[in-house]
Amino acid sequence: MTFEEFDVVVVGGGPAGSTLAALTAMRGHNVLVLEKEHFPRYQIGESLLPSTVHGICRLLGLTEELAEAGFPVKRGGTFRWGARPEPWTFSFSVSPHISGPTSFAYQVERSRFDELMLKNARRKGAEVREGCAVTALIEGEEGRAAGVRYTDADGAEHEVRAQFVVDASGNRSRLYSKVGGERKYSDFFRSLALFGYFEGGKRLPAPNSGNILSVAFDSGWFWYIPLSPTLTSVGAVVRREMAEKIQGDREKALAALIAECPLISEYLADATRVTSGQYGELRIRKDYSYHQTSFWRPGMILIGDAACFVDPVFSSGVHLATYSGLLAARSINSVLSGDLDEKVALTEYEARYRREYGVFYEFLVSFYEMHRDEDSYFWQAKKVTRNNHTEIESFVDLVGGVSSGEQVLTSSTTGRLRSRSAEFAAAVEEVAVSDDGNMVPMFKSTVVKQVMAEGGQVQMRAMLGEDAEPEVPLFPGGLVASPDGLSWLPYRPA
Numbered sequence: 001m002t003f004e005e006f007d008v009v010v011v012g013g014g015p016a017g018s019t020l021a022a023l024t025a026m027r028g029h030n031v032l033v034l035e036k037e038h039f040p041r042y043q044i045g046e047s048l049l050p051s052t053v054h055g056i057c058r059l060l061g062l063t064e065e066l067a068e069a070g071f072p073v074k075r076g077g078t079f080r081w082g083a084r085p086e087p088w089t090f091s092f093s094v095s096p097h098i099s100g101p102t103s104f105a106y107q108v109e110r111s112r113f114d115e116l117m118l119k120n121a122r123r124k125g126a127e128v129r130e131g132c133a134v135t136a137l138i139e140g141e142e143g144r145a146a147g148v149r150y151t152d153a154d155g156a157e158h159e160v161r162a163q164f165v166v167d168a169s170g171n172r173s174r175l176y177s178k179v180g181g182e183r184k185y186s187d188f189f190r191s192l193a194l195f196g197y198f199e200g201g202k203r204l205p206a207p208n209s210g211n212i213l214s215v216a217f218d219s220g221w222f223w224y225i226p227l228s229p230t231l232t233s234v235g236a237v238v239r240r241e242m243a244e245k246i247q248g249d250r251e252k253a254l255a256a257l258i259a260e261c262p263l264i265s266e267y268l269a270d271a272t273r274v275t276s277g278q279y280g281e282l283r284i285r286k287d288y289s290y291h292q293t294s295f296w297r298p299g300m301i302l303i304g305d306a307a308c309f310v311d312p313v314f315s316s317g318v319h320l321a322t323y324s325g326l327l328a329a330r331s332i333n334s335v336l337s338g339d340l341d342e343k344v345a346l347t348e349y350e351a352r353y354r355r356e357y358g359v360f361y362e363f364l365v366s367f368y369e370m371h372r373d374e375d376s377y378f379w380q381a382k383k384v385t386r387n388n389h390t391e392i393e394s395f396v397d398l399v400g401g402v403s404s405g406e407q408v409l410t411s412s413t414t415g416r417l418r419s420r421s422a423e424f425a426a427a428v429e430e431v432a433v434s435d436d437g438n439m440v441p442m443f444k445s446t447v448v449k450q451v452m453a454e455g456g457q458v459q460m461r462a463m464l465g466e467d468a469e470p471e472v473p474l475f476p477g478g479l480v481a482s483p484d485g486l487s488w489l490p491y492r493p494a
């Protein structure tokens with residue numbers, strides 16, 4: 001057994017872990033990343049949002065490398081969803097927060113994207129050890145986490161002590177439970193995804209050929225993500241009760257789901273399924289919406305999927321992972337420099353991450369509510385009903401507790417969600433029938449405005465750096481980002 005000491009030990013080298021590792025190493029801290037796999041490794045979650053590309057990746061110094069990687073450019077999303085039988089398109093370019101040259105994202109093969117992010121963390125000064133699986137948390141004195149034990153690729157055991165243990169190990173490791181509280185699974189979003197890869201699928205007409213295509217159908221919805229001119233990621237999200245059917249013969253199950261959905265059938269008419277290499281397997285993921293009731297305890301922080309995850313329909317996973325990596329890095333940097341008390345810095349972290357998660361949660365509830373199909377079990381279960389009222393209410397309270405008091409304007413949560421969803425559906429309709437495809441009404445709807453706001457801020461700060469307008473706190477008595485974006489400062493009004 002070897003014993004070492006670092007300032008920060010990060011468990012997991014996915015987008016959350018590599019963001020945090022780079023941004024703490026950039027402030028000169030001694031950072032170790034322990035990653036169980038050897039990169040490049042497979043991961044799902046290929047459709048990005050602009051805030052990751054132009055906000056976090058810019059702060060990380062990855063803009064050029066990403067542009068040179070040749071990932072398909074995603075101008076937005078095209079949806080066959082809601083009342084309208086024809087597909088409609090949502091492009092980032094009309095958002096008041098992100099218009100101009102930063103109004104796009106990429107569709108990425110995660111094996112390549114995650115490797116690029118992890119290599120960057122190494123370049124910024126973090127020590128990265130692959131093939132090293134963390135097996136336990138080391139408890140310190142007075143309830144403080146003090147480090148981790150891990151096993152390296154040769155099976156040797158090691159102990160690392162650190163002032164902060166960051167769990168960025170995604171949705172599968174068990175380490176998160178050591179933070180205390182519990183992981184609560186969402187009943188509303190309870191679904192299951194069956195996915196694979198195809199060569200030779202059709203593309204949307206230019207200039208939207210790099211868009212994600214999301215298609216609602218009786219049993220759920222499909223994603224269709226172009227990863228290269230010929231490779232496409234295709235997944236069906238269906239109700240959880242279908243798990244058994246799908247376990248048997250995945251090939252048949254996916255073919256049957258595709259046959260149920262005319263648009264996806266048409267797009268895949270001349271395509272063949274990839275059956276070898278990292279994309280050869282048909283995979284299943286289930287129960288993928290949850291949140292931990294605490295995101296930190298003294299000496300330990302959860303980021304990315306280790307803390308929470310909400311349904312993939314609007315491609316928010318990597319945004320939430322990298323954004324939480326940035327927020328937690330600011331908190332750690334502020335504590336290690338002696339500028340802020342741990343409780344103050346980590347309370348800011350948790351409040352901001354919960355708020356962002358909650359804003360997406362609410363947007364996605366509205367998004368599902370917008371699609372109506374009276375005869376479908378899947379779509380009936382996705383309605384804001386009396387049965388899921390309490391669960392949704394508790395989430396919205398969670399957002400309300402940390403954001404503006406706007407929530408109290410309408411009497412009930414379900415009523416408010418319904419009206420926001422109707423407002424969003426009306427905006428979609430207005431855009432769809434307009435001659436010029438002007439998207440402003442969509443960006444004016446409350447849920448879309450909320451969901452784009454914080455990502456837009458992150459982009460703005462990353463672009464303008466010290467020239468950015470001084471921030472105001474998100475919460476009364478809260479903190480603001482430092483001019484370089486890497487730590488927190490107390491708010492001092494001019």
Ligand code: FAD
Nearest residue numbers: 012014015016036045047134169170304305312317318321
């Ligand atoms: P991960 O990417 O899971 O990285 C965690 C890392 O920790 C892994 O590399 C793992 O090997 C390592 N690790 C685990 N245990 C240990 C251990 N004990 N010791 C050391 N290392 C360990 N997101 C999007 O943005 N766009 C999408 O289109 C999208 N689609 C999705 C579709 C589905 C069906 C699902 C389920 C998710 C989707 N997501 C999407 C979400 C996305 O996959 C995740 O949110 C994102 O990968 C989270 O990043 P992370 O860094 O928190 O975790």
